[in-house]
Amino acid sequence: MANIKLTDSLEFPDSASPMRLLISVGVVGVIASLVGVVVNTEQFLFSYLFSFSFFISIALASMFLVMVHHITRSSWGVTLRRIPETFSSYIWVFVLLFLPILFGMETLYSWTQEQYSWFYEGLREHKSPYLNTTFFIIRNVIYFSIWSYLGYSLYKYSIKMDETGDWGIDTTLRKISAPGIFFFAFTLAFASFDWIMSLNFDWFSTMFGVYFFAMSFQALFAILILMSLYLRRQGLLLNTITRSHIRDLGGWLFGFSVFYAYIAFSQFFLIYYANISEEILYYTARFEGNWEILAFIFLFGRFIIPFILLLPKKSKSNYKLLFAVSTLIVFSHLVEFYWLVMPPLHSSFSFHWLDLATFLAFAGIFMGMFFYFFKRQSMIPKNDPKLQESLSKH
């Protein structure tokens, strides 16, 4: 049997780590955000929630990808798997990062306030068995416990396989993943209801959890492409993460761009078509004034342009094009979260410096953690039973 040898070094060298940059970005972001807390608490909280949603969506989507990878016994992505594994390994950090939202929930979520518009007469009382502070906290404790456990154990066992070379761990990982996906689906849906949907607590959509997932999963593939290209640029894993792996990522990105569009459109379309006041106000608020511009940015940025550009087979292995499209999609993902989170605060879109400050703070922390953990281990699951198959992929 043709035995393809690993020719690349699996150590992530210090020289490739953008740690210094990330620390400075993070420090600037954190200081600016702290200033923001004092200057404009309300704006800070909304900007914070927006940045929080963006980064946790990447971590959660990563966790889902790892679990799906295990239960389907996929081989194509083995060489890539350490990246999402690392992203989701430190979801526990988000427990701490969630605290500002918890402390600021009376500002963020109008259902916590006694005073609210006459329009919602009775609704707050009706929803109070679900939307109340205590239950909100309990639910979030449940979400974060499940995710922290899953993210950390998927990582830990994979590392253990690196060290011991025990292929039996593959079975353990699948045994974690199968129920993991089950719990993931429900917790993710309810978390998206709690964090984002309940900002407008009059509004409801059964699709919202799926919508949040579809957004995140699409963005994850863009992030993975950017990460792989970054490693390539640093001259790392050139024969391990090959053109064919990146081409597959491109294929997934294309597929999930369509999936995202399908879900987002279905949700919008059904509400638009029925045009009843219980639901339509959510969208009318988001199509008013210059909010509409944002909607068009992500409509083109994460569906129409990527769809056209990624459709030809060739473009899926064109690194420059993939880089451009992935950047556009990540940006659009950001814009879409902004569009979901901000309208309760501002009736028209106006960029605030705190949006950038909280984003930089999160970027510094999230990516800093990533490189911190990524450096400590081999960059790929080097003793995975499917590694050979993944390496010989063409």
Place this chain on the structure above:
Amino acid sequence: MSNTSAYVKEAPLVKGNHTFSSITALVGDIVEKPTPLWWYIAFGISNLVMAMMFVMVGWLIWEGTGVWGLNNTVAWGWAIINFVWWVGIGHAGTLISAILFLFRQGWRTAINRFAEAMTIFAVMCAGLFPAIHVGRIWVIYWVFPLPNQMQMWPNFNSPLLWDVFAVSTYFTVSLLFWYVGLVPDFATLRDRVKNKLAAKIYGICSLGWTGGNRQWQHYEKSYLILAGLATPLVLSVHTIVSFDFAVSIIPGWHTTIFPPYFVAGAIFSGFAMVMTLMLIARKIYGLKDIMTDDHMEKMNIIILVTGWMVGFAYIMEFFIAWYGGVEYEKFAFVNRAIGPYAWAYWIMMSCNVIAPNFFWFKKMRRSVTVSFILSIVVNIGMWFERFVITVTSLAQDFIPGSWAYYSPTYVDVLTYVGTFGFFFTNFLLFLRFMPMVAIAEIKMVMPQADVHNYDENGELLEDKH
């Protein structure tokens, strides 16, 4: 690298150490050998049942939709339920043949051919119901936007019209996809059959296939393109079917999760149907080496996953019906669970959400009996899902004075039963005259076809690492 006992290796896709020619013989013999007696019996029964369907349809057209159990509020009864159910069944075929193909899932090759055949016949059964439901079937062509002197057009804003386009496009592409896949196998049969006339017919069907390099290139390319086209189509069909309900503002119908929920439900019921047919077919034709227990296990996992997707949607719907605070929505859902049709709701819940949980256990996933029973249970459950959606949402409408209990008439029931006759008549013809397994494709996924599976001396490796 160490290899411990806890590691479960993936099983080969074809068992029994077959050679390429023994696979051809295994599948080809089904068509070439004389027709077995059971086939005539089954075909006869199917024909009778199908004839009953034609009688019922004839009676309906003669007498009008009054022969059905429809009433004031439930103007959409069994016909739409059966339509959605049959279309849903069809989806698994396309999923197996197109989506799993794009995902490079080699195991699809054992079941794709007859799953696609199932798709085509199921869509035909489905198409019957809206067609006969229009009332005046002699003007059925009005569903198409044909220019006419009356300046009369179908309503382009209606999902029912989109259905016409979606289903007919889907049917066409599925048929083409199926046929393209059949071409190399028709050629195999052409070269094997002894009967001159049969050879001639298979020869015509195989479009001059010689198995040349260029032909394979074109074949692979067209197969990929058709798979790429079929994938969005399968999503669009059930999405639009879900729009039939969800665009309206009927409580219980208007909910945003409907599109992906319907698609998941369709795949769920379709896989269950493929399972039922597969277990029967492999028993009768002795195809256990091709349709192995591992295939069964994989399909059961898909049934479990899609079952929970449907379960997820049920739970979301119920939660949001309360959370939304819309009085009518809440009533519709509570009424489903404890109202006059609660029996149907709980059949649906137990068949679709509770029953598939047996498949969490490996033993159950690999048990033929359990798989067979559950596959039927799931199909019953999915029929009731459509019943619950359609009937419970309509029966108790906004005016309590018009509430009446909906029950079907014998015409409803016998028409539905009759479609099984239609389905199995076609399916039996398919089993008899066409290769029921994709011979050319299955050879590509055999351990013998894997270049990494031989040692330096050209001997087959027993162990894959």
